[in-house]
Amino acid sequence: MDWEQNLGELESQVTELLAQAVKAEDFLQIKQRFLGKQGEISNLLKGIREIPPELRPVFGQRVNQTKQLLEERIAEAARQAESGRVPGSGETLDLTLPGVWNQPGSIHPIAQVLDEIREILEDLGFQIAEGPEIETDYYNFEALNIPKGHPARDMQDSFYIEDEIVLRTQTSPVQIRVMEKRKPPLRIYAPGRVYRRDMDVSHTPMFHQVEGLWVDRGITFSDLKGVLMLFAEQLFGEGTPVRFRPSFFPFTEPSAEVDIECHMCRGKGCRVCGNSGWLEILGAGMVHPGLFRRVGYDPAEFTGFAFGLGVERIAMLKFGINDIRLFFENDLRFLKQF
Amino acid sequence: MKISLNILRKFLPDLSKSPGEIAEALTMGGLEVEAILPVREHPPGITGVVTAQVTLVEKHPGADRLSVCEVNDGQVIHRVVCGAPNVKAGMKYPFARIGAKLPAGVEIKKAKIRGIESSGMLLSKAELGISDDHSGIMELPDDTKIGIDFNELEKDIDIVLEVNVTPNRSDCLNHIGIARELSVLSGVNFVLPQIIVKEEGQDISESARVDLLAPEACPRYCGRVISGVKIGESPVWLKEDLIRIGQRSINNIVDATNYVLFLLGQPLHAFDLSRIKGREILIRDSRAGEKLVTIDHAERELPPGTLVIADRERPIALAGVMGGAETEVRGETQEVFLESAWFQPLAIRQSSKMMKLSSESSLRFARGVDPEGVALALDYAAMLILQIAGGKLARGKVDSYPGKKPCEKLSLDLSEVRRVLGDPVPIEEAARIFTSLGFQPEPSPDGSRIGVTVPSFRHDLREPVDLIEEIARVSGYGRIQPTWPGLRADRRSLSASEKKGVSLERKVRDLFSSQGFAQIITYSFISSEENQIFSSGPELRIANPLSDQMEIMRGSLLPGLINTVVHNLRRKFNDLRFFELGRTFQRGTGKGAEIQETNRVAGVIARVEPPEGWRGWLAGEFDLYHFKGILENVSSGLNVENLSFREKTSQGFEPGLSGGIVLDSQFEVGRFGRIAESVRKKYEILPVVFAFELDLDTLLSRGIRPKKFAAFPRHPGVEWDIAFFVNDSVPYDEIRNVILQSDSNLIKDSRLIDLYRGKEQLAAGKKSMAFRIYYLSPDHTLTDEEVRTVHRQVAENLRQKFSAMIRE
Numbered sequence A: 001m002d003w004e005q006n007l008g009e010l011e012s013q014v015t016e017l018l019a020q021a022v023k024a025e026d027f028l029q030i031k032q033r034f035l036g037k038q039g040e041i042s043n044l045l046k047g048i049r050e051i052p053p054e055l056r057p058v059f060g061q062r063v064n065q066t067k068q069l070l071e072e073r074i075a076e077a078a079r080q081a082e083s084g085r086v087p088g089s090g091e092t093l094d095l096t097l098p099g100v101w102n103q104p105g106s107i108h109p110i111a112q113v114l115d116e117i118r119e120i121l122e123d124l125g126f127q128i129a130e131g132p133e134i135e136t137d138y139y140n141f142e143a144l145n146i147p148k149g150h151p152a153r154d155m156q157d158s159f160y161i162e163d164e165i166v167l168r169t170q171t172s173p174v175q176i177r178v179m180e181k182r183k184p185p186l187r188i189y190a191p192g193r194v195y196r197r198d199m200d201v202s203h204t205p206m207f208h209q210v211e212g213l214w215v216d217r218g219i220t221f222s223d224l225k226g227v228l229m230l231f232a233e234q235l236f237g238e239g240t241p242v243r244f245r246p247s248f249f250p251f252t253e254p255s256a257e258v259d260i261e262c263h264m265c266r267g268k269g270c271r272v273c274g275n276s277g278w279l280e281i282l283g284a285g286m287v288h289p290g291l292f293r294r295v296g297y298d299p300a301e302f303t304g305f306a307f308g309l310g311v312e313r314i315a316m317l318k319f320g321i322n323d324i325r326l327f328f329e330n331d332l333r334f335l336k337q338f
Numbered sequence B: 001m002k003i004s005l006n007i008l009r010k011f012l013p014d015l016s017k018s019p020g021e022i023a024e025a026l027t028m029g030g031l032e033v034e035a036i037l038p039v040r041e042h043p044p045g046i047t048g049v050v051t052a053q054v055t056l057v058e059k060h061p062g063a064d065r066l067s068v069c070e071v072n073d074g075q076v077i078h079r080v081v082c083g084a085p086n087v088k089a090g091m092k093y094p095f096a097r098i099g100a101k102l103p104a105g106v107e108i109k110k111a112k113i114r115g116i117e118s119s120g121m122l123l124s125k126a127e128l129g130i131s132d133d134h135s136g137i138m139e140l141p142d143d144t145k146i147g148i149d150f151n152e153l154e155k156d157i158d159i160v161l162e163v164n165v166t167p168n169r170s171d172c173l174n175h176i177g178i179a180r181e182l183s184v185l186s187g188v189n190f191v192l193p194q195i196i197v198k199e200e201g202q203d204i205s206e207s208a209r210v211d212l213l214a215p216e217a218c219p220r221y222c223g224r225v226i227s228g229v230k231i232g233e234s235p236v237w238l239k240e241d242l243i244r245i246g247q248r249s250i251n252n253i254v255d256a257t258n259y260v261l262f263l264l265g266q267p268l269h270a271f272d273l274s275r276i277k278g279r280e281i282l283i284r285d286s287r288a289g290e291k292l293v294t295i296d297h298a299e300r301e302l303p304p305g306t307l308v309i310a311d312r313e314r315p316i317a318l319a320g321v322m323g324g325a326e327t328e329v330r331g332e333t334q335e336v337f338l339e340s341a342w343f344q345p346l347a348i349r350q351s352s353k354m355m356k357l358s359s360e361s362s363l364r365f366a367r368g369v370d371p372e373g374v375a376l377a378l379d380y381a382a383m384l385i386l387q388i389a390g391g392k393l394a395r396g397k398v399d400s401y402p403g404k405k406p407c408e409k410l411s412l413d414l415s416e417v418r419r420v421l422g423d424p425v426p427i428e429e430a431a432r433i434f435t436s437l438g439f440q441p442e443p444s445p446d447g448s449r450i451g452v453t454v455p456s457f458r459h460d461l462r463e464p465v466d467l468i469e470e471i472a473r474v475s476g477y478g479r480i481q482p483t484w485p486g487l488r489a490d491r492r493s494l495s496a497s498e499k500k501g502v503s504l505e506r507k508v509r510d511l512f513s514s515q516g517f518a519q520i521i522t523y524s525f526i527s528s529e530e531n532q533i534f535s536s537g538p539e540l541r542i543a544n545p546l547s548d549q550m551e552i553m554r555g556s557l558l559p560g561l562i563n564t565v566v567h568n569l570r571r572k573f574n575d576l577r578f579f580e581l582g583r584t585f586q587r588g589t590g591k592g593a594e595i596q597e598t599n600r601v602a603g604v605i606a607r608v609e610p611p612e613g614w615r616g617w618l619a620g621e622f623d624l625y626h627f628k629g630i631l632e633n634v635s636s637g638l639n640v641e642n643l644s645f646r647e648k649t650s651q652g653f654e655p656g657l658s659g660g661i662v663l664d665s666q667f668e669v670g671r672f673g674r675i676a677e678s679v680r681k682k683y684e685i686l687p688v689v690f691a692f693e694l695d696l697d698t699l700l701s702r703g704i705r706p707k708k709f710a711a712f713p714r715h716p717g718v719e720w721d722i723a724f725f726v727n728d729s730v731p732y733d734e735i736r737n738v739i740l741q742s743d744s745n746l747i748k749d750s751r752l753i754d755l756y757r758g759k760e761q762l763a764a765g766k767k768s769m770a771f772r773i774y775y776l777s778p779d780h781t782l783t784d785e786e787v788r789t790v791h792r793q794v795a796e797n798l799r800q801k802f803s804a805m806i807r808e
């Protein structure tokens, strides 16, 4: 019969269209064309008057069955099409595509290491202090037991602006400036740029130091060891072996160099540590009584310890950087790694 | 400082520790060993020498001191006459067969010694050129195989330590000093080598006269005369020793003085006595106009007052620094005046600095040598010269010592040791350490103090705390127990502004990096040319810059940023955003003005083209307003209000496309805008560059306001828009202020929502603007009527102030 054929044709038409449909709109269109108020099914039903009355119930039943079937098919096909796709767009969702965002900025590795050092020292109760980068000869040398002609001046070839005015070669002058202004007890640290007239594979004419100073009654070398061991462990990881060996700084006595065990070879000796198994990380010592006398502290009453470290060196050890000059070249291939 | 273990053994004959143990002991005693370098090569020129075993030793029938031995070289048994006291049956030694060649060019031949034929020779280290040890033949380990070519023996001939000597320990810039230290630190016995010199002939006073005219600068002057020397090459052992410690061999006399320098730390100088006019040696200050040709053949003008050695007519050496060419020892020299002196460190430092000349000698004099070791070193050198260059040593020596001083005495309160170190040290322990250091300790009867006499070579020890360091150092820092002091220091903040400065910097850094800026750090010194691009005023010049690219303390952070842009553009990056935090420097104006250091932040953006993203999301134009938006973002993140941007052309920026940043309408805190075309051309930068620079110190002291909460009504407000034409020259800022001030009670805010300049409007010098106005009453919901009244007032004000034409 005609209408039976029509129904069958509708079904196959829908199947064909569904196979091509992608987007949500496609499914909506199909639904409207066949099942909408002016759709094919409705049109078919309008022809009921041409059907002999005795067949009408059968006809009604069949059309409704078909309608139901098509509804289900369209819904099912739409559901299948949606899965794995951005709803409504027909695009396949690819969550591995990069997110839409600006290029990220970066923070200089020296600033990052300085932050880390700062946090450790502030937890240990040290407070920040600052001083000028262009210093007088007095603060940079004289007050630190380095009179004119002292051999320690040879170690730190300095830049001069004019007689008596020098780019600071160390952050130690901040010690003197703070002690002149304040009475003990005090516990300070001073970060900043320092300058030495040196430029080769392992030296840049500018680098960063952090200076620490703790003065009070009863501060001893034992305290120096305890505090700096704690500092080294926090900076390089708990359980890092630390050793103290005698050294010389004009402004401390006794003076010490602090080493940590080489993390590359675990103390066995390798190229990084020059086969010694140890890596030097900071210099320290008990404040020389001459400094106390100079700032008006009584050395018989107060003792203290001071320490200083090079930030570039720490950063090189922590990040495995082998050329100090990279820090000031500011190449994005370098900066973006941090 | 290179230290040879073979040479050290002259002072430490019992030294049996491994190189590693020696290095560890020195390092932990304050003499850091930076490298252990084995010396493997054999002295050149040895052939025909094999390892051999002595199987029989009998007395020589014709001579008490000689023995006749049977030597097995692995092929045959040789009969050999030997004079060494240490030859024993069963031992193994290096053996030279007939025809063997030794380093000095000696060839071994058959010889009859006191009637007995000797077919070969057992060798000492000296004969092999390994050292100057003549005391006996070289003993080889028991497990040495016999019959092996000596050159193939796999053993270290010597070990050289690279020791880092701190500037206070000039006594350790030589072998005897290191040996003393090693003896103290590891308990090995220390012995002074024997010095025996044979004087003969006439007295020294007959061949030379010394006149010490500068006793202040030269407290001690010693000399000896050796005549009949034969100048030539040094023996192999001496050459080898010098090479191992990093020196060059010149001739036997110069090498001998050099050797003593590195052995005992005393610089010496040998003059050709026949060239000293009048055979008179004067130690005096130079006079105006005097010149000297030094041994490096440079003619040098001597500033008046420089300490020199002179003869009757002219200076012949720059005292303590370098000898003169005319009196230097040369091939035909026969008579030598050997000088050993103690010069004041300051005097030598001065002449070294003034003459821009330094040497191994001046380095040591400048740091201080041992005044009591002067004569000893002289005799040692004389002994060595007689040994290797022959000649006769005149009787007596010059020893002019007007500056002799008693050794310093110090007294240490033992309770101080505990106060500084934290650990108590028993008096016996302190006395033991001081004895080992040669300090001659004298404990007080009550055991509370200990007195010491500081040896003449330890001029670094000046006060009791120095003795505390000696105790800590010798007993080992590792022995001191770590302690953790309680939080005894006070918690008062040292400086609130410094602390705030740090947190401001950190915030600035985070805000810029979150907007895609990479932080950089550049040098604080730049070229004058670059400095003048962005800064004016007097420059702060470095007197001794590394180069003219690094001679001015920067007045602005911008040159460093621009250079970083250039560097990275070359590396094909196309969206560049950088910032730097740091100080700029300025010389204040006026007399005695201080140098000013200002903390600043500066940044740049340079884009080659709209960078591509896979969605094109980065495309689009980027102009001055976008750049300003970034700065506004940062300032609001910093909680800085009242920043305004004014049109102003500042140095290095493009006129009409740059401005100044002003705080509270009065304080200039920065500048921003497009970098001038001329600057871009100079640097060959193609893309447009935007830049800013801000003074953080002023922002910190004046700009940052504490946040205050303002209560807000719970009922809603309403938004009405107003649109109008107005003259193009009227700035947005002023219009917005007029709107806001029309009713400060009900108008909460206003925002520009449209700005349009069509052809028609532009022709008339006009622009079309639309503002959205937020009306809100503090206490009730506004009626339309209330809002309409205020809105009309706004329109009226705009008409009056700016002749605006309101669009309905």
Ligand SMILES: [Zn+2]
Binding pocket: A262, A263, A264, A265, A266, A267, A268, A269, A270, A271, A272, A273, A274, A275, A277, A278
């Ligand atoms: Zn290592």
